[in-house]
Amino acid sequence: MGKPAALGLTKENILLSAVSLFNTKGYSGTSVRDIAKKASVNAANISYHFNGKQGLLESCFTRFFESYLECLEMEADKLDFTPADECLKRAVFNVLQFQSENHLLARFVWREISIDSQVVREIISSYLMKERYLLKRFFEMGLDQNRFTSMPVSIFIIQLKSMMSMPFLNSQYLREVWHVFPQEQHFVDRYFTSLEQWIDQCLLIRSAVPRVSTL
Amino acid sequence: MGKPAALGLTKENILLSAVSLFNTKGYSGTSVRDIAKKASVNAANISYHFNGKQGLLESCFTRFFESYLECLEMEADKLDFTPADECLKRAVFNVLQFQSENHLLARFVWREISIDSQVVREIISSYLMKERYLLKRFFEMGLDQNRFTSMPVSIFIIQLKSMMSMPFLNSQYLREVWHVFPQEQHFVDRYFTSLEQWIDQCLLIRSAVPRVSTL
Numbered sequence: 560m561g562k563p564a565a566l567g568l569t570k571e572n573i574l575l576s577a578v579s580l581f582n583t584k585g586y587s588g589t590s591v592r593d594i595a596k597k598a599s600v601n602a603a604n605i606s607y608h609f610n611g612k613q614g615l616l617e618s619c620f621t622r623f624f625e626s627y628l629e630c631l632e633m634e635a636d637k638l639d640f641t642p643a644d645e646c647l648k649r650a651v652f653n654v655l656q657f658q659s660e661n662h663l664l665a666r667f668v669w670r671e672i673s674i675d676s677q678v679v680r681e682i683i684s685s686y687l688m689k690e691r692y693l694l695k696r697f698f699e700m701g702l703d704q705n706r707f708t709s710m711p712v713s714i715f716i717i718q719l720k721s722m723m724s725m726p727f728l729n730s731q732y733l734r735e736v737w738h739v740f741p742q743e744q745h746f747v748d749r750y751f752t753s754l755e756q757w758i759d760q761c762l763l764i765r766s767a768v769p770r771v772s773t774l
Numbered sequence: 775m776g777k778p779a780a781l782g783l784t785k786e787n788i789l790l791s792a793v794s795l796f797n798t799k800g801y802s803g804t805s806v807r808d809i810a811k812k813a814s815v816n817a818a819n820i821s822y823h824f825n826g827k828q829g830l831l832e833s834c835f836t837r838f839f840e841s842y843l844e845c846l847e848m849e850a851d852k853l854d855f856t857p858a859d860e861c862l863k864r865a866v867f868n869v870l871q872f873q874s875e876n877h878l879l880a881r882f883v884w885r886e887i888s889i890d891s892q893v894v895r896e897i898i899s900s901y902l903m904k905e906r907y908l909l910k911r912f913f914e915m916g917l918d919q920n921r922f923t924s925m926p927v928s929i930f931i932i933q934l935k936s937m938m939s940m941p942f943l944n945s946q947y948l949r950e951v952w953h954v955f956p957q958e959q960h961f962v963d964r965y966f967t968s969l970e971q972w973i974d975q976c977l978l979i980r981s982a983v984p985r986v987s988t989l
Contacts, residue, residue, distance in 0.1 A: 583890045587803030666888060673885045673943050675798045683950050691951050713952045714968045718937050725936030728888050735898050736906050737928045753929045760975040 570608045573598045574622070577615050581667045586616065616671070616678060623661070623668040624686035630654045631693040643701035644758055644767070650697065651723060651754050655747045658727045662742040665727040694719070698762075706767045715762070722754060785823045788813045789837070792830050796882045801831065831886070831893060838876070838883040839901035845869045846908040858916035859973055859982070865912065866938060866969050870962045873942045877957040880942040909934070913977075921982045930977070937969060 576598035580589040591612055595602040609615040630653035634646045658665040672679055694716045701707030726733055726741045733739045740746055791813035795804040806827055810817040824830040845868035849861040873880040887894055909931045916922030941948055941956045948954045955961055 585800055585802040585889055587800040670885055670888045672947065673881060674800055675946050679946070680950075683947060687947060687951050711964065711968070713954060714965060717941055717948065717952065717954070717965075718968060718972070721936040721940030722933050725940055726932055731890050731894070732887065732898060732902060733932065735895075736902050737932065739928060739932070749926065750929060750932075753926070753933060757933070757972070757976060761972060 569598075569600060569604060573600060573605055573608060574615065574618060575663070578619060578663045578667050581619075581671075582663060586612075586667075586671060613678070619664060619668060619671075620678070620682050620686070623664050624682070624690075626657055626661075627654065628686065628689055628693065630657050631690065635693045635696050638696060638700045642706055643697055643704055644706055644763055647697040647701070647762075648755055648758060651719070651758075652747075652751050654723050655751055655754075658724070659742055659744070659747045662727055662730055665724070666730055669724050669728040691716075701762065706764065707762045708764045710762070719754075719757075722757070726750065784813075784815060784819060788815060788820055788823060789830065789833060790878070792827075793834060793878050793882050796834075796886075797878060801827075801882075801886060828893070834879060834883060834886075835893070835897050835901070838879050839897070839905075841872055841876075842869065843901065843904055843908065845872050846905065850908050850911050853911060853915045857921055858912055858919055859921055859978055862912040862916070862977075863970055863973060866934070866973075867962075867966050869938050870966055870969075873939070874957055874959070874962045877942055877945055880939070881945055884939050884943040906931075916977065921979065922977045923979045925977070934969075934972075937972070941965065 573594065577589070577594045580593055580597055584593070589612075591602050591605050594612075594615070595605060598604075605611065605615070609618055631650050634650035634653065637646050672682065695712060698707065698710075698712045698716065702709070726739075726746070730741045733741055741750075788809065792804070792809045795808055795812055799808070804827075806817050806820050809827075809830070810820060813819075820826065820830070824833055846865050849865035849868065852861050887897065910927060913922065913925075913927045913931065917924070941954075941961070945956045948956055956965075
C-alpha cells in the first residue's frame with residue numbers, strides 16, 4: 560500500500576474513533592489522549608491530520624454537511640423539469656440513506672449542532688443557510704407547479720427536518736425502546752414510506768396524484 | 775422570607791444557571807466552579823443541594839420527565855370516554871406548552887439523552903419506557919375506536935416524538951435560520967396547528983371527522 564493511502568486510512572481511523580468516543584463521553588468529555596488511544600496512534604498524528612480536537616470537530620461537520628447538502632442539491636437540480644414532490648421524495652430518501660450509512664457521525668453532528676458555540680454559529684450561517692435555500696426551493700416549486708397545498712413553508716420544513724434527523728440522533732432510544740435500528744436498510748425503506756405518506760397527505764393537493772383510497 | 779423558601783430559590787437558581795451553561799459549553803465542558811460562579815453561590819451549596827454535577831444532571835432529567843409524562847398521562851386517563859384523536863391533540867399541546875415554558879431545560883435534556891451513558895440508559899429504561907406505554911395507548915385506542923387508520927405504530931410515534939422535540943432541541947437553529955422562537959406562545963399555537971393537521975391527515979380515517987374540504 561502506498562504512503563498516501565496509508566495516511567488516508569490513519570486519518571479516517573482517527574475520525575471514526577473520535578466520533579465513537581464523542582457519542583459515549585460527549586465532545587468536551589473526550590481528550591485527544593482518549594482518541595489517540597482508541598485509534599492506536601500517537602497524539603502527534605491527531606495534530607498533524609486535524610490540528611487538534613477543534614479541527615476534528617470541524618472535520619466532522621464539514622464531512623457530514625458536504626455530503627448531506629449534496630443529497631438535497633442533486634435533486635433540487637431537477638426541479639425545473641420534474642414534479643417537486645418526486646424530487647423532494649428522492650431527496651428525503653438520499654438523506655435517510657446517507658445518515659444510515661454514517662449513523663455515528665449523524666448522531667454526533669445533530670447533537671453537537673444544538674450547542675450554542677462559535678463553531679456552531681459558523682456552521683449555521685454557512686451550511687444550514689444553504690440547506691434552507693435548497694429545502695425552500697422544493698416547497699416553492701411545489702407551490703408554483705400547483706402540486707403543493709398552501710402552507711406555512713417554514714413550519715413544514717421544520718417538521719420534515721425533525722422527522723429526517725431525529726431517528727439518527729436518538730438511535731439508542733430507537734434501539735432500546737422500539738427495537739428499531741436506524742443503521743439498517745430495512746429501517747430506511749420502512750421509514751421512507753412513512754415520510755412519503757406525509758408528503759402525499761400533508762403537502763400534495765388532492766387532485767395532484769392519482770390516489771388509491773383504501774376506505 | 776422564611777428559610778425554606780430562600781433555600782428553594784438557591785436550588786432553583788443553581789439548576790437554571792447550570793442548564794444555561796450546559797447549553798453553551800456542554801455538560802462535560804462545564805465545571806462545578808463555573809456553575810457556582812454563574813449562580814453567585816459557594817460551590818459547597820451545589821454539593822449540599824445536588825450532591826455534585828452528576829446529581830444536577832439527574833435533577834434536570836427528573837424535573838423534565840416528571841412534568842413531561844404528566845402532560846401525556848392526564849390526557850391518556852381520558853381515553854376510555856373521549857375520542858383518541860382529541861386526547862392525543864391535547865397531549866401534544868400540553869407537551870409543546872410545557873417545553874416552551876421550559877425551553878432551556880428541554881433543549882439540554884433532548885441533547886443529553888442522545889449520549890450513550892449509564893445515566894441515560896437508566897432514564898430510557900424508566901421514563902422513556904413509560905412514555906412508550908402512554909403514547910402507544912393513544913394510538914391503540916384510536917385503532918380500537920375505529921378512528922385511526924391502520925399504520926406501523928412505532929414509526930408513527932417516532933415521527934410524532936421527532937416533531938414535538940426537535941424545535942426545542944434546535945431553538946438556536948430555528949431562531950437564526952427561520953426567525954422562529956420556540957419559547958413564544960405564538961410558536962406553540964402555530965406549530966400545534968400543523969401537528970393537529972398531521973393527526974387529521976395521516977392518522978384519522980376519512981369518515982371519522984366532518985372535514986371541510988378546501989378543494
